[in-house]
Amino acid sequence: MNNSEQGYGARLKEEVIDPGFCSVCGACVGFCPYIKTFGERVGVIHDCKVCEGVCYRVCPRSPTQYHVLRQEVFGASEHDPVFGAYKAICFARAGSEHLRSRGQYGGVVTALVTFALKQGIIDGALMTGGNFTKAIPTLVSSVSDALQCAGSKYTSSPTLGLFQEAVKEGYQKIGVVGRPCQITACRKIQKASEISGGKISLVIGLFCMGSLLPEFYSFLKENHLDRYERMDIPKDILFQGAGGDVMIPFEDVRRFIRLSCLSCYDPLSELADVSVGSTEHDPGWNTLIVRTAKGMDMVEKARFTGDIETKAYPPDLLNVLREAVFNRKKRVLECPESMYLDVPPREKDYFLTAGGDA
């Protein structure tokens, strides 16, 4: 693997992209003329062999020591092997009715980003605009921009590819809303001073059970599903529109799940400041996991100003979530493709032998 003749670009190509482990997070794009992304694919055009491998270092699918990253983000905070480090888990929704109507569920992500922008916690944010028929990486700096990015997308937007653009445009405190792989990449980017990584100052992670290949877009077109207004995956796939709803079996799209996602150990964005997902219970609310002190500070202020509302997480539902995530992590640790993962033996044992009773 570690061939010194090879540049890092070539390693990225051979170890990550060619075998299909790239999640198209966009972290390697934007600072190097040799890596580009189009149509939710990333390619290494030319192996430069010159720089110290920033592209490879920031990749969430290059060898990743989760315990080291956790240590850097959370210090000595207690760590839950299933949920990751957290300070609070609750139901939450945007305070504004308008935001709730725009969001996928409770509109918490949009509410937190607009709150952070208004409060000056961040001066810009990397989000994903468009809709389920086309995800568009978007650099936002205003509340109205952020609103344009409300709602879930199920494909892989290389949103982090805009980070360098934000840096060039002079943003100093950049927020990121992203999939778990993108959150991992953010933590790696923060350590890369060559690309001004320190300018990422808030990371809002999404729950993610896998993103879909761009072939999914063709599938939507071929089956005339792109004319619906909203897509959701409560279990099977629901398309909603003015002309009525339609449900198609999840099995029809299983083939579009990225290989990289099948080996993802982090469905809840454990390295984020806060993580947000569905409740799988009440579409009017989100699940909110507050993880860092920075995240806690923001959430408390937002609750105080009424930008978000929270309520307690029903204990029985929490067990359902815990079981689902446990099984997911167990499956991934059993999967031989998870080579990039460097998880401490004790944690591995927890999932593979102790059966979650530890």
Place this chain on the structure above:
Amino acid sequence: MHKMGWQDVIEGRPGDRVLLNGNEAIARGALEAGVRYASSYPGSPSSEIVQTLSKVPDSELYAEWSVNEIVSLEGATAASFAGLRAICVMKADGLNVALDFLTSMNLGGCKGGLVVTVADDPQGHSSVKEYDSRYLAKAAMVPVLEPSTVEEARAMAIAAFNFSEQIKGPVILRSVTRISHSRGLVELGKSVREDKTASLPAGDRFLTKTIFHMKARDRLIKAAGIFEDCGFNYSEGPDKADTAVFCSGTSLLYAREAIETLGLNDEIKLVKVGTTFPLPEKFILSHLRGLKNAIFAEEVRSFIEEGIVLLYARNNLGKICFYGKLSGDVAGVRGPACGEMNVDIMIKALAKVYGIHYEAPGYTPEKTAELSALVPPREYAMCPGCPHRASFWAVKTAIAVDGRNSIVAGDIGCYCLGAWDTGFNLFDTLHCMGAGPGIASGLSKLGRFGLKRPTVTIVGDSTFYHAVIPGLINGQYSGSDYLCVVLDNSVTAMTGHQPHPGSGISVYGRPVNAIKIEDIVRGLGIPCKIVDPYDNFLAAETICAMVREPGIKVLIFRRECALVAARKQRRKRRVYVDQSLCRGDACGCGRFCVSVWGCPGNIWDHKTGKANIDEAVCAGCGVCASLCPAGAIVVEEVE
């Protein structure tokens, strides 16, 4: 006031001695011979002939840039059928394209003097192959004349029309780069034929039939007889000599200089053959008799050598040793029959025959090797601001992002540099004009046998009209699956910016209706998009999207040739490197702009350790600015 060569060709008076290149000399010869029809598909090194003739008023002479060599020759032949003198000009490779018609037409023959001028390119200075077109002429049973000097090129052009009319068939005038692109003093003559009435009376028919093969044979016999007495075959030096050098074309000069250099003027006879097919057998036999050694000097292969050795075999001439490309004795650094002839090759050959130890003046081989090592390697390069560079980068980017390792079938034009460093070594195949779409079509059928790589082909605009259209039709009809990228720079750039059917300009420089590539493509039912390659992001993104679409599709990268644009524009945009933004070697880009992008306008300032722009060279396209990862290159509009 100094006149351009073409002005001397057209306005020069009989008796004037003027400096012309070989192509201009041929053009002048054709004019003096009363040529009325001149057609050509441009091709180095032949292009200046019709370029020059296009300056003549079209009431005197019809000139045409044809879309390819076969229609070009058909048109010129039509003029010959109507009794006019006509010239059709092409490079060596072009004769392949015209050959189907030439081999048919030459059976029945023609009427007005018809001269097919073929310019070979030994060493491939501006070609992908160094074809010896004489072998094709032989296959087509068409007589060949080979001038040795610029002056003789003019004389032979005139004679070729006469010979053609005498035998009632076409004659090939074979030039080479060193004739076409050398300059020499030419004494102009007067027009020899003023008639310009075209007539094709009812009953004059020009047909092809197998039995006409005999007519073609008899025409060669007649030509051989005429050639015996023409002034283009002669000898120099002692009448009685043990050794003779038989030479044709420019090799006459190399052989002459070699003989002088070795001081063998009194010992070697130089036999110059100007009519290389069919050979003037009596003339040659008269010089073979009594020889001990015969040496051959010709470009590129062993054409007259084979003919003369055969002649020797048929006659009882005693023992003669033959030294040439067949024997391996006449050989340059690439070995016999490859590469261009020169004086050194001839000196080496003569010294060997005579057992003379000869050391060339100048550096020893060791010193030469030592000095050669100091010279930086020089790759082929595209011009500053060349849209092809941007197109190639977009294709390279798109293939990398697409991730399926597409095969790229190249084609012939400036952009054949896509096969080498300057085009990012993009091409996997490179052959002749129009080969790209054919190869792409074939490859796209191999999925059923396990070939997984998608196919992209890259062709030029002039090539599109010349040879791509049948390939596209075939591809569409047979259900091919490939992306054809057409690099449309609005001219036939490589051969000197001749207009083509898409340019909207005629051979005379007058506006005509452009035949748009996209109209043709869409007319075939093939989806077509047009993108400016300077918009490099969009260009790459479009390829990425199109290459995933099923079936055959065409993407036109449209941007005027940077050289044409530079001639037109009064002010170019100013491009410079903001020194505060360029991070030098700390960037991690590995000096992308100078080491990978490779535009001559991008330079490295070794003092500051940062990138810079050579403003004298920069064309102002600004593509490097859009690719610089630091955003350090600034494009400034100039008022």
